Amino acid sequence: MGLVSAKDMLQKARKEGYAVGQFNINNLEWTKAILLTAQECNSPVILGVSEGAGKYMCGFKTVASMVSAMIDDLGITVPVALHLDHGTFEGSYKCIEAGFSSIMFDGSHYAIDENVAKTKELVAVCEQKGISLEAEVGGIGGEEDGVVSAGECADPAECKMISELGVTMLAAGIGNIHGKYPANWAGLSFDTLSAIAEAVGSDMPLVLHGGTGIPEDQVKKAISMGVSKVNVNTECQLVFAEATRKYIEEGKDLQGKGFDPRKLLAPGTEAIKAIVKEKMEMFGSVNKA
Numbered sequence: 661m662g663l664v665s666a667k668d669m670l671q672k673a674r675k676e677g678y679a680v681g682q683f684n685i686n687n688l689e690w691t692k693a694i695l696l697t698a699q700e701c702n703s704p705v706i707l708g709v710s711e712g713a714g715k716y717m718c719g720f721k722t723v724a725s726m727v728s729a730m731i732d733d734l735g736i737t738v739p740v741a742l743h744l745d746h747g748t749f750e751g752s753y754k755c756i757e758a759g760f761s762s763i764m765f766d767g768s769h770y771a772i773d774e775n776v777a778k779t780k781e782l783v784a785v786c787e788q789k790g791i792s793l794e795a796e797v798g799g800i801g802g803e804e805d806g807v808v809s810a811g812e813c814a815d816p817a818e819c820k821m822i823s824e825l826g827v828t829m830l831a832a833g834i835g836n837i838h839g840k841y842p843a844n845w846a847g848l849s850f851d852t853l854s855a856i857a858e859a860v861g862s863d864m865p866l867v868l869h870g871g872t873g874i875p876e877d878q879v880k881k882a883i884s885m886g887v888s889k890v891n892v893n894t895e896c897q898l899v900f901a902e903a904t905r906k907y908i909e910e911g912k913d914l915q916g917k918g919f920d921p922r923k924l925l926a927p928g929t930e931a932i933k934a935i936v937k938e939k940m941e942m943f944g945s946v947n948k949a
């Protein structure tokens with residue numbers, strides 16, 4: 661059916677109390693692994709593309725063409741949204757132009773008035789084109805494509821302001837960070853999440869970034885409190901690297917045609933499939949397509 665906006669899948673998730681996974685893609689193998697797993701799990705899925713990953717894959721047009729063609733060639737029938745992750749204002753327009761079905765404009769590093777103004781402009785553009793839009797309030801800790809933030813908790817009043825602009829979903833910092841969590845991490849701030857959920861109302865899907873390494877009980881609790889989208893990136897990279905390293909350390913690339921990229925990249929691809937399946941089960945999106 662081609663790419664779809666993330667709006668319907670997230671509103672359904674918000675109502676029914678589960679979350680849709682956003683898995684970031686880096687290349688063809690990543691994309692194929694995630695799409696096949698979503699189909700196998702009969703789960704909706706969001707493919708995340710950061711501006712850096714878009715550049716790496718030659719540009720947003722290449723990405724949009726690859727994903728659309730792959731949905732067709734693989735016979736994928738579950739809902740798939742192609743989503744810009746942590747977009748700049750300019751990057752958002754580029755992805756809209758390139759055929760993405762969902763955009764995240766991350767204005768969290770601007771003063772709230774500027775975040776509001778820019779988000780508002782994009783709401784109008786996205787609405788007209790049937791594209792879903794994610795906004796962000798309060799920085800997600802760690803590094804997001806060069807922007808470093810300490811992982812502050814978002815202000816519920818600011819969340820309310822942004823959510824009233826007509827965005828599809830809202831990412832709000834609740835102590836979550838990108839990448840691996842440090843040993844002394846305090847955990848998610850459920851008090852903040854509760855205040856935000858209350859401020860934005862029960863129809864607004866909330867987004868939990870930094871899905872890698874959050875303990876399962878905290879993920880599930882966050883979902884029960886209004887999180888309808890969980891982003892996972894680093895974890896797929898870690899399992900891919902680990903499986904690939906094992907293959908090479910066992911000398912398998914030196915046996916027969918083990919150096920063939922279709923063989924060399926297979927264990928990593930299978931590892932991504934396994935982790936995506938595990939996450940879809942954890943988030944409750946299996947059989948929700």
Ligand code: 13P
Nearest residue numbers: 839869870872891893894
């Ligand atoms: P992780 O890399 O920590 O899983 O975070 C992913 C993310 O939030 C992408 O926006």
